[in-house]
Amino acid sequence: MSSDIRELLKIEKPILSAPMGGAAGPDLVAAVCNAGGYGVIPLWGKPAAQVASGIEAVRALTDRNFAVNINLEFPYEEQLQACIDKQVHAVSLFWGMEPEAISKAKTGGLLVMASVGNAAEAKAAEEAGADIIVAQGWEAGGHVWGQVATMALIPAVVDAVSVPVVAAGGIADGRGMAAALMLGASAVWVGTRFLASAEATIHxxxxxxxxxxxxxxxxxxxxxxxxxxxxxxxxxxxxxxxxxxxxxxxxxxxxxxxxxxxxxxxxxxxxxxxxxxxxxxxxxxxxxxxxxxxxxxxxSMVREVMPAAQIVHEIFNEAQALLNAAPSRL
Ligand SMILES: Cc1cc2nc3c(=O)[nH]c(=O)nc-3n(C[C@H](O)[C@H](O)[C@H](O)COP(=O)(O)O)c2cc1C
Incomplete structure (x- = not known):
């Protein structure tokens, strides 16, 4: 289970908590980072001052890297500029592809994660300069950009690009993580499972x-x-x-x-x-x-509320055990 995404993100465990509007705040993001994973905080639709204070709120809880998620469906320039001004480690861009947004973030010194729903979009994002592709399968919770299910999407995207691919959609435990890595993903992006973390801000x-x-x-x-x-x-x-x-x-x-x-x-x-x-x-x-x-x-794999750090450890340990035992399954 080695991949250069760990180098790129400076993490120990290739598990990212998905940005979840309303649900994934500084506590969840920082807990995932402190557990060796990588958190992504949604700060789209907010004025620049709130983007800045959102970044500061995460920084108060962790000295690790994290990304800010921006929604390209709505005006995003102000939010992107605030991320550049704050020199956040990465931006995650979703809902479409804007080459200008990618190049602006790159010129501003940020790493860019681009969310896509098929291989052609992944290729276009890579050509525009994205460092990491997030391939979101149709199983995913929340807003779903594409129509292809994770099992078929990940290998197609992995074959299309040379940058690391993060698998999203339907991954909620170590089995899903092990499968995603076997499909060629470098890391996983987990949403619904973290709704049952102690830190998720939901009713x-x-x-x-x-x-x-x-x-x-x-x-x-x-x-x-x-x-x-x-x-x-x-x-x-x-x-x-x-x-x-x-x-x-x-x-x-x-x-x-x-x-x-x-x-x-x-x-x-x-x-x-x-x-x-x-x-x-x-x-x-x-x-x-x-x-x-x-x-x-x-x-259906989400049956218990636990601290986000425990979710990270559990998914990682289970995936590692399964991959170590994999030869005996053939
Ligand atoms: C409550 C909720 C809110 C979400 N909000 C966002 C968002 O603000 N930005 C984004 O890029 N994706 C958002 N998503 C999608 C996730 O980033 C991710 O693709 C999805 O959760 C992965 O599938 P899973 O839920 O099966 O793990 C959201 C998902 C959920 C469940």
């Missing part, structure tokens, strides 16, 4: 549902939770909102049941409406079950 009801869901209880939607972020496919736990929408013939936006209904309040008091793209936080009020409960298909 108890959301966490409870994650701990009880099976692999068959997530669904991929083209634009169900489209309020605030339209036409961005995603995977979430099936819930009452999805059921009522399906019962109404999977109606198009504008014709869905109870659109604009206020179903809760964010901690700052702002309304959460039905079909909103929103991660319920610990202090969110209202009908949490009906909100967008992002989850990947690997959720």
């Amino acid at each position: 108890d009801e959301y966490r409870r549902r994650i701990l009880n869901a099976t692999e068959a209880q997530t669904e991929w939607y083209y634009d169900l939770y489209d309020v605030k972020w339209p036409q961005a496919p995603h995977r979430a736990l099936a819930n009452s909102t999805a059921q009522e929408w399906k019962d109404a013939g999977s109606a198009a936006p504008g014709q869905r049941p109870n659109e604009q209904e206020i179903i809760g309040r964010r901690p700052d008091g702002e309304a959460v409406v039905r079909y909103q793209s929103y991660t319920p936080l610990p202090e969110t009020q209202g009908d949490v079950e009906a909100m967008s409960l992002w989850s990947g298909q690997g959720v």
